[in-house]
Structures are given as C-alpha cells and as structure tokens.
Amino acid sequence: MARQQLAQSLSISAASVLVLNSVLFLAALLVVIGTPHRSAPKPARGCRGELDEGIRYLREDRLIAVIIVLLLVTNMLDTALLAVFLPVYTASILHDPVALGAIVGVMGATALLGNLLFGWLGHRAGARRLVFTVAFAVGGVSPQIVLALEAELPVILLVVGVSGTATGAVNPILAVVTYERIPERMRGRVLSLTTLVSQGGTPLGVLVGGLLVDGIGLVPTLWLTAGCYATAVVVPVLPVLREMNDPALATGEVAAGHP
Template sequence: MTCFVRGGRFLLWETTVVPEDFLTGDRRPLTTVLGANFVSITGNCLTYMGVPWFVLQSTDSAAKVGIVAFCTLLPVVLAALVGGPVIDRIGRRRVSVASDLACGVAVAAIPLLQFAGILHFWMLCVLMAMTGLFRSPGETARGVLLPTLAERAAMPLTRAAGLYDGAARCAALTGSALGGVLIAVLGAENVLLVDAATFAVAAPLFAFGVRGLPEAQARRRVEPASLRAYRRELAEGYRFVAATPLLLGLCLMTLVTRGLDQGWSAVLLPVHAREKLDGSIDLGLLNAAFGICALTGALVYGAVGSRFRRWPVFTVAFLIVGLPRFVVAAFTDTFGPLAVIMAVEGLACGVLNPIMATVTYETVPEALRSRVLSATTASVQLVTPLGGLAAGFLVDSVGLPSTLLTIGGVYLLATLCPVIFPAWRQMDSTGSPHDRAEGSLPQSSGSKRV
C-alpha cells in the first residue's frame, strides 16, 4: 500500500512493486515503438489517399470510392470483434509484425496487378479488404503496450498518450503531404509501391523495440485453447465495456462520429477537392493543415494536459471538430476558408485521442486490455464501413452540398452527448494519484512517498 500526501490529504493507492527499469527511465522501447507506429501509419495514409484517387481516376464514380472504403473497413470491424483473445494467445509482438507484413503484400499487389493489366475492380476490393483485416489486430497489439512502455520510461500516462497520438498525427501529416504530391508526380499506382515499402520497415522495427518485453509475448495459460475458452475470453472484454458507463458512452458516441469522419475523408473531401478545388494538391494541403495542427494539439496536451480537467476540454474540442468543416465546405468553393477551419479543428482534434486513451488505460486492467481495446475498436467502427458507402451514394443522389449539411447536422447531435449525459463527467475521476501528479514519479512535485 502506498500513501501519497497531497494538499494536506492522505491518499491511499493499491500498488505493485515498482520495477527497477521504471526507476531508471528506459525510454528506448517507447521511442522505438513510436517510430514503428509512425512508419506504419504513414503507409496507411498513403494507401487511403492513393486508392480513392485511383478509383476516381479510373471510374469517375464517388459510389465506387464508397464501395472500396466499405470493403476496406468492414474487415477492420470483423477482426476487432473477435481478435482480442487471439492477440493474447499469439502475442502482441508477433501479431503486430505479421499485420504489417501482410498489409505490405496486399498493398504491393494492387499496382503490380495494374501494371500487368489484369486488375479488376473486384480484385481491388478484395486486396483492400485484406489490408483492413490485418490492420486492426496490429494497431491494437501496439496500442495496448503503451501503459507498460510509459511505466518503463518513467513517464506519466497522459504524456505518453500525447506522444503516441502525436506520432500518429505526425505520420498522418507526413503521409498526407507526401501523398498529394506523389500522386500528382508519380501516379497513384507508384505511390502504393512506396506504401508497401513502409510496412516492410515498420515490422522489424517494432519487433526490435519490444524484444524481451514480457507484456509483448504470448500469455501463458493453464487452460488449453478451445472454442469455449475463446468465447469466454472474448465475452469478458465486452462485459467490461457494457458494465462501465463511461467506456460505453465513449463507444456509442465515437461509433457515430467515426462513421461520419470516414464519409468525410474517403468520399466528401476528395470529391470536394476534385470538383471545387485544385485536385490532389489541395487535398494533400488540406490534410496537411489538419495534420500539423492536430500534431500540435496532441503534443501540447501531452505536455500540459494533466493541469486541466478532462471533461470540459474534451467536450469543447469535440464540438469544434464536428460541424464547422461541413458547413464551410458546403458554402464555399475556395481553398482558404476550408484550410483555416481544418487547421482550427486539427488543434481541437489533437487533444481527443490522448484523453480517450488515458481514460481507457486507467479504467481497464492490464490483463484485459487486448480484449477490451479490441471490443471498443469493434464497437466504435461498427458503422464506419457504412460511412463512405452512404456518403458516396448520397453525393450521387442529392449532390455534394446537401450531403455535407446533412452529415454535419448529425455530427453536431452526436457531439452534444458529453454535455447532456452525466456519465461523461467521470473522465475527471478515472486517474490515479500517480498519473495525475506533476512529474513522472510519485515522489516528485510535492508528493511524498511514505
């Protein structure tokens, strides 16, 4: 039992023995994993820019762009629905490495088949489905290690979550900026070859970074693998989410917003850039503006976020992120206003993932993280495959401006949930005294360890 003296009050907190490497602050595993995640996400961004542009160029159909997005994201949901126990049994290190290698092979096959003159639309859908199937387990396997890596680095979880999201945002920025330029210079097919190479780099980098880390290896279980044991382990993750009102609320709200965001990024923004702006260059610049500011927001929150209450910051940020971009895109056909609003929304968006990640990691026990994070990933992405599909058909049916306003209105309703429902205020009470203390260790900044 550890006693913290803060502000004249004694706070009791149940702890385990602090490992030696926590005290020495070994940041090499965290740094290496951040680098591997950066490379992997950069590749994903190149894919999700190159493929929609390739489909638009070859078919001139927003609906087919939506179909490809649906085929990509449906396997993501299916893999997340059932993947948690598999990650625990196979091991987080093996799953992440296999995920990157499989995605690289699938992405490389698209341009190679195109160059051979035998790529059909259904083949493209199948290959993109393969990338979605393997992407989700790999991302989950890397994400659940963050609390362990933060502990080994002697770093508060809030700061580590900010760095993790910042690396992802930086990768999205890099991929978006490079994607728009490379598509214009090299063509979408050659960009996908560059993308495949990024996965070949990310896989061994992650394997090196977490070697010897017990939490990255397969869990040793007395009970042999069986369908009954698998179902029970799978159900544990979903029961935990259902029994935790805050996690359940996060899942339900982000279920809606992720679907709407997918419609925006996969269909609405590319179509708007093609019809109203200067094509792929403006598309890349808009994504870069959003990415730069989102990266800034994530890093700033990682540095100073522990000083502020989470619920009001989260609520205001989500309201900013939602409706404005849809309204601006619907009523203007110039680059400047949309670039400004996406930059502002990027700053707000940068704080969302670190807050949600910190709350989740503080709430979920380590032994359940793979299963709970798989369950939450599946839950929030249940309608994501439909986002691009619905947006594509809406654009073809009622036009781009009407679709933008409709989806923006639904987004506004979803982001009002933290204002209306009281469970969201629990965001400010999930952390331990250790994580909310100033500095890395409980002894620092006015906390006395007895």
C-alpha cells in the same frame, strides 16, 4: 500559376506512390518479425471466456459504452469526409487536386500538433469533460460547415488547421480515461472490443456517404453530416460523462464485479 508549378515539381506518379507504400509496409513487417516476442501463458478461461468477460465489462461500464457509440458514429462521419466528401469537393468545387493533399496534410499536421500541445499542457486544462466537449465540437463540426459554405482553399485550410489542433486533444483524453478505468488484467480484451466496435462502422460511412452525395448532392450531404456531428456533440453533456473527471471512483465501482 506558382502553385501549379510547385505541384508539378513535387509530383510523382501514382505507380511510384504505390511502390513506396509497398516498401514502407514491407519495412514495417520486417520490424515486427525482428521484434522479440515473449510467450504468454494460455488463459485459464480460454479465448471465448475472456471475450465474454470483456463484453460483460462493457455492459457494466456506462461511460466506456457511451464513448464506444460516440466513436462509432463520428468515425463513420470522419471516414466519409476523408474518403468521399473531400475528393469530390476538391474535384467539383475547387477544381484543384493539389488542394486535397493540402487539406489532408494540414489536418494531419495540426492533429499531431494538438496531440503534442495537450500532452504538454493537458494537466493544466481543467475538467476533462469540458475540454473533450469543446475539442469535439470544434474539431468535428467546423470542417463540415466550412465545406458546406463552399469556402475558398485558404479559408478551408485555416478552419481545418484549428479543427485538427482541437481534435488532437480528443484521443489523449479518451486514452487516459480508458486506461484509468479498465482494470489492467482486462485491458487487452476490453480495448480490443472497443476498437472493433468503434471502427466497425467506417466501411458503412464510406458507402452511405457515397450514396448521399450521388442522391442529394455534395453540399446538402455536408449540411446533413454537420447536423449529425452537432447532435453527437451533445453526448458529452450527458450526466454519465461526468465520470470522465473522476475515473478512479468509477473504476472501483465497475471493477468490483470482476475480482
């Protein structure tokens, strides 16, 4: 009862949320418009030439290519979790719409906490690949399993809190590795391609997630996606990801073909 009263006191209408969201987007647009921009010289090879060069780099750098594929798969799973599985779970199993906001809020807050902690202590964490593998396993698999077990909300919040904190270490490691490996003059095109490919599957993740929930049910779908995530966790064990621990050496090898 107390939770319902608190939710009612803090709730605002859907229309108000949309208006607030629009105002924030407008504020962001004004910030971008008001930011001074420097004119950059046109590339000698043209946009198509630079794009081809970025694609060629990705073909040669095995580590970055593996990371892109890994992110493509896991981003699909994560998007399905946030956009499909959690709303259905809170509506059909917990029967509490407030739980959805609580779960997502804890995820976001602890992910931020994980980022801050890793930024502070990351240099003492040891081998990057080991930290990445552990963080990836804890952060990715555990939320799927706790939901598949139909746990109560306090247990879910505890698990997603630990998961979010662990996940906070993943992106900083990937950022450090990519910036150390990719030559400075190619970072723009390579990172753009990396983002394009890794995020390209997110709409498909929502579609497939919805079809699976409708076809086989929520709990079997959660076990299936937990298995997919567990399979993806095996990827960091591959020998090529040992280069995470010594990116400077790999940079020299890959960049040698790009004077």
